[in-house]
Amino acid sequence: DTEVTQTPKHLVMGMTNKKSLKCEQHMGHRAMYWYKQKAKKPPELMFVYSYEKLSINESVPSRFSPECPNSSLLNLHLHALQPEDSALYLCASSQDAPDRANAKNIQYFGAGTRLSVL
């Protein structure tokens, strides 16, 4: 099973709303990721959690707030977003092997949440 589940599939929110995106995996992966993908562009890394600790924040604005409650779950809390934040938000997970050169650290992706900010 290589499934990463994201909810909701679609989300429309106003600029003053607060909402959350959720991601779940049961592959025993210890690294989880948030990406943002605009139309016809590649995914852009936002955050990485390794063993439930935030290890990488790619200078993402504070209106995006990640949370990793346990090793299977990853949330992305959204507040005061701008229309330009409208995009497909992808979650991914991988085994996490930062110290093992030959480890197969393959990322598996969820189907994404299509976010529209009005």
Add this chain to the structure above:
Amino acid sequence: EDKVVQSPLSLVVHEGDTVTLNCSYEVTNFRSLLWYKQEKKAPTFLFMLTSSGIEKKSGRLSSILDKKELSSILNITATQTGDSAIYLCAVERPTGNQFYFGTGTSLTVIP
């Protein structure tokens, strides 16, 4: 700055044709290079390549890394309409858990 560039940006072929997609990277001491296929939503994993240079194959798809040229190719033989998608390559940085995606190649296979 780390860079991953794919070419061509888009490609239109007829069913049965063979295509070669390219990915070049400027990532110091990368750990691995991965190929993904993205149709409507989630990128799905195709291959993982490392500096061992071993070719990977799965059905009509194959891929190999050229460590000297800092590049990888993805070959698809006897293309089918179901191969129409965006093909992404991603390079993992040496510290691990940091993947950078290329620009993608949009492949359209016409019946």
